Amino acid sequence: MCSSENNKKRVTWEGCSVLLDINDGDRLVFARLSPAAKLKIGNKNCSLQPLIGCPFGTVFQLDTSSDGAPFLSPFQPKGNINNTEDIKDGRFQAESKDGPLTGELRDNRSLIDNNTAQSLTGEDIEDMRRQGAKGDEIIEALIANSATFDKKTSFSQEKYRLKKQKKYAPKVLIRRPVARSICEAYFMKHPLKIGFLRVDTLSLLLSMANVSSNSDILVVDMVGGLLTGAVAERLGGTGFVCNSYLGKAPSMDIVRIFNLSDEICKRIVRSSISDLLSQKESSQQNPKHDDGSVESQLNNQMCASVSMEEISHSSENGISDLGADNAENIESSTFPALRACKAIKAGEKASQEIIDSWKENGFSSLIIAAPDLDTWTLIKDLLPLLSNSAPFAIYHQYLQPLATCMHNLQLEKMAIGLQITEPWLREYQVLPSRTHPCMQMSAFGGYILSGTKICSS
Template sequence: MSTPSIQLGDYIVIQRQKYTKLQKFGSLDTTATLGKETLELKSLLDQPYGSTFKMCVKETKPGKRGAQRQHALELCSETELRSTRELLGISSSGADNRDICDDGEAQALKPSDIEQLREECNGSSKIIEKLVENSKTFHARTEYSQEKYLRKKEKKYFEFVQIRQPTIRLMVDIFYRQDAEKIMGIRVDTLSQIISYSGVCGFGSYLLYESGTNGLLPAAMLNSIGAGTEGTLVHMHPGNVPQKQALLALKLPLEQQQRCVSVNLYSVLREFYQGGESKESDVPPTEPSEVETQEAQPETPTEEQPESIEPSTKKPKLDDNQNGSKGPLRWQLENKKAAALMHAKFDSLVLAAKEHPTNILEALLPLVKPSRPVVVFGTCKELLQETYMELKATGKVTGLHLTSNWLRTYQILPNRTHPEVNMSGNSGYLLTGYTLK
């Protein structure tokens, strides 16, 4: 298959060494900011993903936090990406660093000289070459210490960026590094376990409720279902509109996107239980109180009806239908489509809630077929412990396990393999089990 090319409207991942950033390439005037560097993205159009571009300074503007540099991007070849050590021809090194004193006098160049070099030189290798030439201790350092010095300077003066196509793994790393709370602290290892425990595949229908993960969970589940399959996903959320940034960034085929039905939790449950009796109107119905919900339900509760559902203070989003004529609105059509799948029941349930999960789980469990997996993610173990005891008492779920993940990343280099100095802590808790009839 040919490598896809970058098009307007795409989400792209800009990578500069180890730093990555998710950016929407909305128009030819779009720019991206990397620290003090501003990149013009118009030259990316129609270039293949995975291409590397050189940052060419166009303009330097003074700012409160130092000079702000504006760059144009030029496609570069692999020969320009040779290592700094190879370009500089460094061959000598010291035996150890015992005689090196970090007194701040090792570099003969002053900051003003370095800034002038940066304005005059077109390449980072030339700047680093001058820094090495004017360093009194560089050639006395060990080979490992020299490489560490060069990597530090490359990080500051590196002039190349690579444009990558968004993937689930890349987006998890970016979201988790920028603000882990926006994805409920879900780390990549936790996400992989959620997908694995839920048994998502290309066949069957799956139910997901999440309180807001930037679209990460529905994107990961829909990606696991795959294109050209029969699998469907009902994505329930508590707000007016679902968060779909990660889902849009994947740029899945339209046929695959249409097999994800996003609906408001309380609105679709009302459609499921009262859809045949309620009248459709152009105004979305308000969420009923607990008393109103109980009065609207039949006097004899069925096995599928929850005893209590937390009311929502939000209304479904007002949205016009596609043809502009009078008729069901889009959110109503989505509710009907989801309700039909709910009557047929689901092959697994995934729940990632910022709220207490017990009541939501109680409302959704009857919609899952027997002997199917249930996965509940939470950031607070006490809430999941209470849910664990509730499920134990009701006997609706068996094989219950409450676990937490601990991940340690390692630097893998010749003779220098060791754990990373900075590591993330806990990444939430998982409650898993299987439904009983």
């Protein structure tokens, strides 16, 4: 079903995972495309069927057919959309010659907020809709019936138009679910689930741990599977990413949002830290103690929980919403519509054979993103599992655990090139005569402790 080239595919297919960006990031929804999948926008339920077989990057607009049924149809853009904060439609061509500083004479001095500017009533609009008016026609009617529209500056006219477009003709952009878009979507809408791991921080972790094809990466991923998925994406079906854990296996839900091919999924395994640490001999003496009943029980539980969600969210039909307006859905960021057994394929328990080979050769590198585990005791145990000269990177939201860890690694002479870094990311609005940093920014992306393991003397 999935080709090995999934991550390069530029066109959607049935069963593929997509990120739906509704109205320029107002709502972000992860969905799995199927003829039956439905998406609710406002109070309208529309089928995702038209999205199947479309190139990623296609924009759809919600329209109503003559019989009143809402449907999504490809949107033909009039202008280009620029992702800036106050005016979303690029005004480069219009403004570049007579910029706002020279040409504009209108301002807001005569605007009075008395709620009488719009002469169309809600009933008028409903009537138009019943008669089959398209979203764009309603917007034009609203503008024509606005007493103040002509008095607005061109910027605020654009703002007005955009606001009405979002309400009467919502747009849906299909984006590829890759590490970047998944991380950004979660960071924007549900950062706790990914431990507040910002996209630039994630990108640094992958670099600092030298994640490259044919390497065996040990991770401690307590950020929902985002880290594991991002590493697997970079491995591209070579090497292994081993998600290790203490106690119960952590959730890897986010891995399933990536469109990872079977080839790549096979390279995602999990193992308890104690299994990785146990001596080769002793683990052979009591072979696979928790492999049998416990393991199958666990798998059953996972199946059960997945199918339960499938039932409870049957109306949602494979859609997990990261929209701020949909609080109860945020928790269910798994894909109910996904075949339970297929889903479990990523993150099988590592075989004893492969664990033994890691004991023999060592892991190529280590990444830790485990906000709730003690960093120093964790790294003290895990570092010896790495081959010599292997790099590692540890993410934490707090500085102190990393400072203590770095100090101890220095004292114990376990690693060199130790450094704590904090990334800083600022976005800019770039428009003629109106270029400036964005008004809002993330003030904090976490800390990273990185270094290189050395031979113990």
